[in-house]
Amino acid sequence: MPFITPRTFKGTRDFLPHDMRIRERITGIMKSVFVRYGFAPLETPAVEFLEILAGKYGDEADKMLYPLARKGGKELALRYDLTVPLARVIAMNPHLPKPFKRYQIQPVWRADNPQLKRGRYREFYQCDVDTVWSYEMMADAEIVALMADVFDELKIGKFEIRVNSRKILRGLITGLGFDEESEHKVCRSIDKLDKGGLAVVEQELLQYGYAKKSVVNLCGILERRQSGTKGLELLESEIPKSAALIEGFDEIRSLLDILSEMDVNEDKAVFDFAMARGLDYYTGPIFEVILPDRPDIGSVAGGGRYDDLVGLFSKEQTPAVGTSFGFERIHAILQDSPDFNPGGQDSDVDFLICFYSSEMRRDCLKITRRLHDSGIRAEMYFKPDKLKKQFNYANKKNIPFVIMYGPDEKAEGKCTIKDMAEGKQNTVELSKLQDAAEKIMESLNR
Amino acid sequence: MPFITPRTFKGTRDFLPHDMRIRERITGIMKSVFVRYGFAPLETPAVEFLEILAGKYGDEADKMLYPLARKGGKELALRYDLTVPLARVIAMNPHLPKPFKRYQIQPVWRADNPQLKRGRYREFYQCDVDTVWSYEMMADAEIVALMADVFDELKIGKFEIRVNSRKILRGLITGLGFDEESEHKVCRSIDKLDKGGLAVVEQELLQYGYAKKSVVNLCGILERRQSGTKGLELLESEIPKSAALIEGFDEIRSLLDILSEMDVNEDKAVFDFAMARGLDYYTGPIFEVILPDRPDIGSVAGGGRYDDLVGLFSKEQTPAVGTSFGFERIHAILQDSPDFNPGGQDSDVDFLICFYSSEMRRDCLKITRRLHDSGIRAEMYFKPDKLKKQFNYANKKNIPFVIMYGPDEKAEGKCTIKDMAEGKQNTVELSKLQDAAEKIMESLNR
Numbered sequence: 015m016p017f018i019t020p021r022t023f024k025g026t027r028d029f030l031p032h033d034m035r036i037r038e039r040i041t042g043i044m045k046s047v048f049v050r051y052g053f054a055p056l057e058t059p060a061v062e063f064l065e066i067l068a069g070k071y072g073d074e075a076d077k078m079l080y081p082l083a084r085k086g087g088k089e090l091a092l093r094y095d096l097t098v099p100l101a102r103v104i105a106m107n108p109h110l111p112k113p114f115k116r117y118q119i120q121p122v123w124r125a126d127n128p129q130l131k132r133g134r135y136r137e138f139y140q141c142d143v144d145t146v147w148s149y150e151m152m153a154d155a156e157i158v159a160l161m162a163d164v165f166d167e168l169k170i171g172k173f174e175i176r177v178n179s180r181k182i183l184r185g186l187i188t189g190l191g192f193d194e195e196s197e198h199k200v201c202r203s204i205d206k207l208d209k210g211g212l213a214v215v216e217q218e219l220l221q222y223g224y225a226k227k228s229v230v231n232l233c234g235i236l237e238r239r240q241s242g243t244k245g246l247e248l249l250e251s252e253i254p255k256s257a258a259l260i261e262g263f264d265e266i267r268s269l270l271d272i273l274s275e276m277d278v279n280e281d282k283a284v285f286d287f288a289m290a291r292g293l294d295y296y297t298g299p300i301f302e303v304i305l306p307d308r309p310d311i312g313s314v315a316g317g318g319r320y321d322d323l324v325g326l327f328s329k330e331q332t333p334a335v336g337t338s339f340g341f342e343r344i345h346a347i348l349q350d351s352p353d354f355n356p357g358g359q360d361s362d363v364d365f366l367i368c369f370y371s372s373e374m375r376r377d378c379l380k381i382t383r384r385l386h387d388s389g390i391r392a393e394m395y396f397k398p399d400k401l402k403k404q405f406n407y408a409n410k411k412n413i414p415f416v417i418m419y420g421p422d423e424k425a426e427g428k429c430t431i432k433d434m435a436e437g438k439q440n441t442v443e444l445s446k447l448q449d450a451a452e453k454i455m456e457s458l459n460r
Numbered sequence: 461m462p463f464i465t466p467r468t469f470k471g472t473r474d475f476l477p478h479d480m481r482i483r484e485r486i487t488g489i490m491k492s493v494f495v496r497y498g499f500a501p502l503e504t505p506a507v508e509f510l511e512i513l514a515g516k517y518g519d520e521a522d523k524m525l526y527p528l529a530r531k532g533g534k535e536l537a538l539r540y541d542l543t544v545p546l547a548r549v550i551a552m553n554p555h556l557p558k559p560f561k562r563y564q565i566q567p568v569w570r571a572d573n574p575q576l577k578r579g580r581y582r583e584f585y586q587c588d589v590d591t592v593w594s595y596e597m598m599a600d601a602e603i604v605a606l607m608a609d610v611f612d613e614l615k616i617g618k619f620e621i622r623v624n625s626r627k628i629l630r631g632l633i634t635g636l637g638f639d640e641e642s643e644h645k646v647c648r649s650i651d652k653l654d655k656g657g658l659a660v661v662e663q664e665l666l667q668y669g670y671a672k673k674s675v676v677n678l679c680g681i682l683e684r685r686q687s688g689t690k691g692l693e694l695l696e697s698e699i700p701k702s703a704a705l706i707e708g709f710d711e712i713r714s715l716l717d718i719l720s721e722m723d724v725n726e727d728k729a730v731f732d733f734a735m736a737r738g739l740d741y742y743t744g745p746i747f748e749v750i751l752p753d754r755p756d757i758g759s760v761a762g763g764g765r766y767d768d769l770v771g772l773f774s775k776e777q778t779p780a781v782g783t784s785f786g787f788e789r790i791h792a793i794l795q796d797s798p799d800f801n802p803g804g805q806d807s808d809v810d811f812l813i814c815f816y817s818s819e820m821r822r823d824c825l826k827i828t829r830r831l832h833d834s835g836i837r838a839e840m841y842f843k844p845d846k847l848k849k850q851f852n853y854a855n856k857k858n859i860p861f862v863i864m865y866g867p868d869e870k871a872e873g874k875c876t877i878k879d880m881a882e883g884k885q886n887t888v889e890l891s892k893l894q895d896a897a898e899k900i901m902e903s904l905n906r
Contacts, residue, residue, distance in 0.1 A: 018511050020551040020773035023536060028549050031500030031562065038501065050832050052809040052839035054477035055484065059583050060538075060567065061472055061526075062508060065464050080507075081525040082538075092506075092528075103474050105466040111857045115808065121506065139503050144567065150842040152815075156725055163832075245707075275822040327466035359848065362561065363498040363892060376721040383723055386496050388611075393498035396559065396596040411557045434746055 021105075025126065031362065036354045037139075037345055040168065041119055044141060044369065046337065047163045048117040051156060053143055056116040058099035060123075064089040070098050070326065072170045072294070078124040090418055092123040095431045096142040096338075098322065104146055105327035113148040117141070119341070135342060143317075144336025146324055151265060154319055154335045155272035161303055161315055161337055162282045168344065169353055173314070174182065175283040175303050176241075180296045180318070181268050182287060186235070186249065186261025191228040200224075204236065204290035208239030209312070212237060239288040242280050249287055262298075269299055297321045301337060311347065315339045361412035365392040368404050370420040381447065390455060392417075408434055415454060417447075471582030473570065477808065482800045483585075486614065490785065491588060493609045494563040497602060499589055502562040506569075510535040516536055516544050518708065518740070524570040524669070538569035542588040542784075543769065549722055550592055551773035559594040566786070581788060589763075590782025592770055597711060600745045600765055600781045601718035607749055607761055607783055608728045614790065615799050621729040621749050625712050626742045626764070628733060631705025632681070636675040646670075649798035650682065650736035654750075655758070658683055688726050695733055708744075715745055719808075730845070731841040743767045747783060757793065761785045807858035810901065811838040814850050816866040819892060824865055827875065827893065833892045836901060838863075854880055861900060863893075 016361060022028060029037060045055075061082065068076055071094060080092040093099055096118045103175060104114065119141045126134050132218045143160060145153040158175055163340040165173045183204070184197050192200055203218045214235055214319040219229045225420045240248050246263065253259060273283050283301075291300045300318030305311060317337030325332035348354045367382045369375065378394055401418070408416050431454075432439045468474060475483060507528065514522055516541060526538040527638030539545055540660070542564045547561045550560065565587045574582050588649045590608060593597040604621055604713060611619045626647070633646050649664045658679055667709065686694050694786075699705060712731055719729050737746045763783030771778035771905075794800045815821065824840055831838040841850045854862050864876040875893060877900075878885045888896045 017775075018773060019513070021509065022505060022536065022548075022552075023507055023509060026505035028505070028552075029501075029503040030549075030553065030556075031502060034501035034503060046835075049808075050835065050837050052837065054808045055475075055480035056477060056665040057475040057480060059472035059474070061469055061569065061583060063467065063469060066466070083529050088469065102466040102468075103476075106468075106474075107476065111853070115839075122508065137507060148842050152842040153841070156839075179621040217768040237656075267636070272825070275825045277826075327464060328676075329463075362495075362500045375718070379718070379721045380723075389492075389496065391496050391498065393561075393602075394598070396594050407557070410482060 017383060020416075025134070027137070029134065032360055033106065033349070035360060036349050039354055040341070040344060040348060043167050044119070045163055046119070046134070047160055047167060048143055050100060050113075050163075051160050053115045053160075055115040056100070056103065056118045057120060058093070058096070058118070060093055060104060060121070061090050062093055062099065062102070064091045066102055067091050067094055067098055068254075070323075071095070075124075077420070078126060079090055080123045080125055093120070094124060095122050096140050097144075097320075097336075098118060099145060100142070100146070100334075101324045101326045101332075104324050104332060107360075108328070113153065114146045116145045116146075128351070131430055133187065133342070133346065141339040141341045143339075144324075144334055145331060146334045148335075149321070149333045151268045151272060151299075154269050155276060155278075157317060157335055157337050158269070158273055158283050158301055159276045159278045160280050161301065161339075162341065165314070168348065169351070170305065170314070170344070171308075172306050173282075173303055175278075175291040175301060176286040177266065177269065177283055177301055178286055178289045179262040179299050181258045181262030181298060182266065183262075183290060185256045185262055186253055186287065187232070187281060188238070189253040189259065190231045190235075191225060192232075193419055196209075196222075196224065198294045199228040200232075200292040201294075202292050204288065207288055207290075207293040208309075236288050239286070241284045241286045243285075245285055245287050252376045265298055291316055291318060291431060295320045295323045299335070308347065310341060314339065314343050314347070324431060333367070361414065363391040363393045363411075364415060364458070365390065365451065366411075366413045366416045367392060367394040368401060368416060368418045369395040370399045370418065371398050374380050374420060374424070377424060381417060381419055381444075384448055385451055388452060390448075405434070414458070419444075469582070471580070473581065473583070478806055479791075479795070481806060484799055486787070486790060486794060487587070488603060489613050491563070493606055493613060494589055496609075497561075498608050499561045499591075499606075502546070502549065502564045503540070503566060504549060504564070505589075506539055506567070506610065507536050507546065508539055508548070508890065510537045512548055513537050513540055514545055514824055516769075517541070524572060526569045526571055529879075539566070540567050540570060542566060542586050543590075543766075543782075544772070545688075546588070546590060546592070546780075547770045547772045547778075550770050550778060554774070555778060558592075559599065560592045561590070563589045564656050570867040579788070579792065585787040587785040587787045588782060589785075590770075590780055590781045594781075595717060595767070595779045597714045597745075600715050601722060602717070603763060603781055603783050604719055604729050604747055605722045605724050607697060607747065609784075610785065610854075611760070612751060613795065615797070616751065616760070616790070616793060617750055617754075618752050619728075619746060620752055621724075621743060622732040622735040623712065623715065623729055623747055624731065624733055624735045625708040625745050627704045627708030627744060628695065628712065629701045629708075629736055631708055632699055633678070634648050634704065635699040635702055636677045636681075638678075642670065644740045646678070647736040647740075648738050650734065651738040653682060653734055653736075654732045654755075655881075682734050685732070687730045687732045689731075691731055691733050698806075700897070711744055722814060724809050725884055737762055737764060741766045741769045745781070751793070753767075754793065759786065760789050760793070766788070809837040809839045809859055810904070811836065811861045811863055811897065812850065812854045812857075812859045813838060813840040813863045814865070815848060816864065817840040817844050820866060820870070823870060827863060827890075830894055831897055851878075851880070860904070861897075865890075 082090040122140050187200050203215050214408050216233045296318040298319035302313045303315040319335040321333040324334040367378050384396045417430040423429050428441050528536040566906040568586050569583050569771045630643050649661050662679045699794050746767030748759045749761040765781040767779040770780040813824050862878040874891050876886050
């Protein structure tokens with residue numbers, strides 16, 4: 015066989031144990047919150063029919079689909095996100111309880127260009143939480159409260175959940191003289207406000223050919239961006255009332271009321287009329303989570319109500335609201351946090367049992383077995399090397415404790431536990447080894 | 461947009477919450493064993509360069525690869541198994557601790573024909589556990605002990621781990637007059653013994669054109685199949701000694717010795733010279749787990765030592781030993797087990813808080829919040845429907861307890877907990893609700 019240079023496709027990654035442990039801690043915390051709120055796990059196939067995926071996200075996204083080479087004339091592609099597969103599942107399973115609340119953590123694939131954009135991947139995990147089949151603002155509020163709990167429990171530091179409504183944005187846009195069809199285009203421009211600043215938004219809107227007066231008025235309002243109640247009052251006093259605006263205000267007031275009853279107050283979730291989200295499919299409230307101390311990062315979660323998308327494959331109205339966590343960004347932020355990255359915990363086991371000598375093998379294996387029976391992570395070294403070599407192995411693998419059991423220890427009915435960080439050794443009665451090991455685990459907060 | 465009929469590609473599946481919960485319980489138990497033995501998590505990309513995957517599994521397997529349509533001239537395909545990606549990771553990460561012990565649970569893709577073969581999928585999970593960079597039989601024994609613990613803890617019922625050695629098989633095959641090159645072909649035929657019976661093995665070997673005497677002698681030995689020590693003695697007395705045979709016997713005796721020192725005795729793991737495994741790449745001990753009460757199922761795990769495969773992409777010798785659990789088969793068996801499928805546990809939450817009336821919304825939300833703060837799975841109904849409708853929702857979702865809190869309860873400082881299975885209602889002081897809910901959870905063994 016010719017020698018093949020081992021390499022991975024750009025934009026895809028191996029996750030070695032150190033990274034995997036961080037990722038598993040993050041998903042563990044997220045799942046515990048999702049489950050507490052009554053969201054149930056769902057998984058869908060990586061491979062879908064191309065016709066299911068194509069034409070749902072716009073032309074640019076269609077170019078980013080990864081189609082499979084034809085096999086027997088079938089047109090297949092890799093999943094682009096978790097929302098369209100959810101829409102398909104909903105249409106195929108009308109028997110599901112209504113409302114249906116699901117979470118889904120799986121990779122998606124996009125033929126992006128990771129050379130040009132740092133932190134972009136072609137294969138990356140998405141983490142979505144959605145409630146389908148409910149128009150109630152209670153459902154929207156539950157999603158926002160869940161986002162607050164997730165970021166609280168991840169201990170990610172200061173975060174802010176911005177809340178707005180596409181209906182309010184539509185009222186604002188049409189109230190300033192833009193035509194009705196311009197909603198999505200203008201929203202996508204407003205979405206660039208945080209990254210590019212007001213000048214970029216203004217320039218882009220003028221380039222599109224919108225009336226100068228409308229653009230200037232819109233940018234004037236965006237410049238006087240106010241969050242919370244003041245922002246609501248500003249819009250109410252300056253924008254002509256329209257059906258969309260009134261409905262949007264009602265929804266947002268109801269959403270904020272429920273949130274405050276859920277103890278999610280303005281210090282966590284706040285109305286912000288200049289937050290627009292880039293996606294076209296939102297129809298009502300929209301949400302976005304930012305870290306005020308990390309303006310470089312952009313949003314770490316975002317979502318909203320999208321009452322038309324999930325019904326794509328069914329003939330019935332299918333309202334939905336949900337959020338997507340930026341899993342790869344969250345991983346990138348938390349990988350350096352001491353909570354997710356404690357030196358000691360980044361070991362495969364807590365105890366290495368030395369292979370003292372061939373004669374002691376049986377006894378050392380029994381010690382290993384007894385620790386396993388107590389649920390303690392332990393491995394026995396594979397051969398009777400010099401103890402120094404076995405200690406080196408423990409150090410290389412960050413194993414915090416080494417157990418030695420040789421003929422002298424056996425004669426005394428004792429074994430020796432060495433604390434590799436402190437360098438100290440303790441002698442423990444063999445019959446009390448499990449207790450001692452459990453106590454050590456407690457002291458390590460395992 | 462034209463209406464698209466929602467459907468999945470044959471051989472792929474959605475996992476709805478009920479199935480997901482069973483799968484998560486299975487992987488939870490497996491991971492707890494893997495971690496206890498010191499195996500660390502690894503994940504690799506779904507998409508690999510075609511040249512990494514092709515030519516590693518034989519012509520038949522190459523036809524089952526799913527290539528991606530060309531994007532910028534890159535030749536890519538979906539992962540076919542977890543072993544070749546491991547070999548690539550090992551070659552690219554020579555700094556990893558030696559030995560490197562990893563587990564990996566991820567889907568793989570094969571262009572199989574699921575119409576023709578029941579229970580076969582095109583997208584399915586594999587679950588692999590491997591130790592790389594050790595020649596010691598301690599490593600092999602650890603894998604066998606881990607398999608025993610996994611099936612014990614899954615409570616899958618009676619299981620038997622069969623152990624053999626490719627070296628013993630080679631000694632047997634060449635000792636009976638087959639030429640040395642025939643080892644893999646003859647092993648693949650012997651592998652059909654359990655499914656097809658002796659006649660199929662004999663017919664296939666004769667069709668291949670092997671000498672009748674050799675075939676008849678081999679089948680004679682297979683007919684007198686003996687397990688354990690008796691099997692070893694049978695081979696020793698009847699087959700001419702060769703280097704391969706002697707080495708094989710030594711390894712197997714050492715492996716069985718270590719296993720017995722690990723308390724994995726003949727009732728769990730037994731030598732069986734008629735077990736051959738179908739894959740070509742094994743070089744030493746091989747293992748297979750079968751369920752004696754489910755002969756229809758075939759093996760539920762299998763593996764062995766393969767000292768040449770993992771070194772494919774590196775220039776150094778890279779010994780390895782491991783096992784692959786038949787995750788989809790294990791799911792199929794356990795999905796009907798009461799341990800994995802308890803009615804009550806298959807609910808999204810344990811408590812539904814009724815939406816009593818608009819005036820009571822704030823109070824009911826506070827109750828929900830308090831349960832969440834205790835880590836209890838609870839959801840509040842989304843609108844003030846009639847109680848009967850809210851009870852129906854709880855029943856449809858298998859929610860075992862419903863909490864009611866109306867103006868009367870509020871006046872008394874109490875709330876009502878309804879046990880949906882028993883139909884009984886209890887009144888609890890509101891200040892003691894968390895205690896009461898925690899007690900209920902304990903009684904349910906959550």
